[in-house]
Amino acid sequence: MGETPLSYEYERDNFYCFSNSKVLRNKLGITDEKILDVAEREITGLKAVEFVNNPFPEKLDFDYIKKLHKFLFNDIYDWAGEVRIIDISKGNIFCQHELIEVNAEALMKELSVEDYLVNSDNIAERLAYYLGDLNSIHPFREGNGRVQRLFITELARRAGYSMDFSNTTPKEMIIASDEAFRHNYGPLEEVIQKSLAHN
Numbered sequence: 001m002g003e004t005p006l007s008y009e010y011e012r013d014n015f016y017c018f019s020n021s022k023v024l025r026n027k028l029g030i031t032d033e034k035i036l037d038v039a040e041r042e043i044t045g046l047k048a049v050e051f052v053n054n055p056f057p058e059k060l061d062f063d064y065i066k067k068l069h070k071f072l073f074n075d076i077y078d079w080a081g082e083v084r085i086i087d088i089s090k091g092n093i094f095c096q097h098e099l100i101e102v103n104a105e106a107l108m109k110e111l112s113v114e115d116y117l118v119n120s121d122n123i124a125e126r127l128a129y130y131l132g133d134l135n136s137i138h139p140f141r142e143g144n145g146r147v148q149r150l151f152i153t154e155l156a157r158r159a160g161y162s163m164d165f166s167n168t169t170p171k172e173m174i175i176a177s178d179e180a181f182r183h184n185y186g187p188l189e190e191v192i193q194k195s196l197a198h199n
Helices: 033-053 062-073 097-113 123-137 144-158 170-181 186-195
Strands: 161-163 196-198
Touching (some): 033 062, 033 144, 062 144, 097 123, 123 170, 123 186, 123 196, 144 161, 170 186
Antiparallel strands (some): 161 196
16 A cells, blocks of 8 residues: 555536636635635634534434534535535545435434444444444535534534544544545544543
């Protein structure tokens, strides 16, 4: 296996991006990728804090994930909260867009059968599994990582734990997610283990 890059880039596409550009069409009218990245981080960062302080009370299912994405990105993208309608790759080829709903629903059914990890004997292992598989599905054109981490944080909170990913570097998360894509959840479990605390 070659050296893992520090970051991946999505391919440009004609539906979500400005013409002849990798920049996503956005409500802010920003056409510079770096400026859009900064605006995205600032807006979603504030929204993420708001969510952590006042998480949605609904059942943790795929509708919850879509609602969370819309909450974070509605000020930036018209398609916030909507499942992508194209196929994308970012180092790995993610779930075909036609199969996103069925795969996400199946994953959330597994989570329900596990009683949302309440009283789980191996909480870090199971959180790694759900985070890794949710990442492999990659439901949205942009913003998947932020939504996934907040969803897992809320899942852990309801199971009696707190999560803090701030000590995990982007490189660590990319490597761990890449391994989980290949069904090796060990590195992601290690990331979660060091981010997890029992309340």
